[in-house]
Amino acid sequence: MGIAWDTADAQFAENLAAARAYFVEAGTLAAPRHATALDRPVGQWLTNIRRPGGLGKDPVRAERRAAELAAVDEDWNPAVLGWTVDWQRRYVGLKALLHDGALLGGIVPGATWRGDDIGRRLARRRRDFGRLNTEQQKRLAECGVHAAPQARKASAQGGAKAGAARGAEAFTRGLAALAQYVQREQRTVIPRQHTEQITIDGHEHDARLGVWVSNQKTRRDKLNEQQLAQLADLGMDWD
Template sequence: MGHRRFRLRQEPRGRARLLRGESGTLAAPRHTTALDKPVGQWLTNIRRPGGLGKDPVRAERRAAQLAAVDPLGTPSALGWTVDWHRHYVGLAALLDEGALLTGIVPGVTWCGDGIGRWLLRQQRDFGRLNPEQQKRLSELGVKPAVQARTASAASGANWAGRGAEAFTRGLAALAQYVEREQRTVVPRQHNEQVTVDGQDHDVRLGVWVSNQKMRRDRLSEEQLGQLAGLGIDWA
């Protein structure tokens, strides 16, 4: 019977190893399963205060066992959330697979997480991140977002606020088009169906690209960089 209890205690770590092998991290959402078992809930439980047990010696041993599976399995000890770490791992994985940083735009996902949208937030809020987060992102080539190029761009601030979501959709549609067609010339009458954050959109892509070119002096350096990263020469 004692042997059976030992096996049951070992099974969660086995599922954790499987999860680590599949996704590269134990920074899993609560609903995550492995071998049809709720490994995400188990990880959530053991990360809580006292989750590794009240006996300090046993808790330290269990923490070492968890670290052996994933040294960064408890990111809260490093000063950031499990959610942040999971997206960071996803960004690194996409880059390792050959993706370009400028091509990781809203709509790009990894293991169901919206990495493109998350990346934009990190660039925008770079100064609010702690030094270690900034260091890790910098090592991946991530830089803080640059504000609008000139003071005259302030006249277009209202447009920027209203058009931010439209730009995000257009950029995602353009990235999808370029990847599929392997070209950047978009016929003016072309419409592109794209899914952004789980919602389907019908983007008048040809018109959108033409509009961005006409108002390029009102685009931020970040927006121009994203367009240039997709091969738009005028950006």
């Protein structure tokens, strides 16, 4: 007669049916939050039940529900495996593209699956392969994915030039943060722990201004005349 003796179990069963429908379509329960199936917000529901206690306070009921979900997708909760839902969904997407006949070398940035740019993520997986856990590496290796070859080390001269460029960039960023601070506060006394947020070329940076000023004081004998003059113009004439 349609009587539900336990409304919580009845709702779970209805959402589980929607999850099954989503799995048939997508091949995974690693759904994005906005995903729907059978007119139900299955993505948000899966997000909720993955949280601690999301399957209910009763351990027996929670265990039963987890088993029902695992029967649909054994990787329904990637957190217990050590990775995120997004990682799991894109891994399934990679397998789907390969299953559909795509060549691994042809999965480049712009190659998508269900709205995810699998090619872009694949390039990142290769680059960060060493940071993945053993099971992630194993699964990707089964798809033919391995760590990207490391670039050759630059020569000593090239490394010195790169270091000098980074140093000049850091000085420019620190100088911009100092100018902004002095203009706003009208003083040059800066707490060592102070961090100044600045925008350079449209990008925001958190400059550790107090530490940077202290460093310039200790290494002022290594600064060139232009750098010393720029600091002096902002009130940093330590002599």
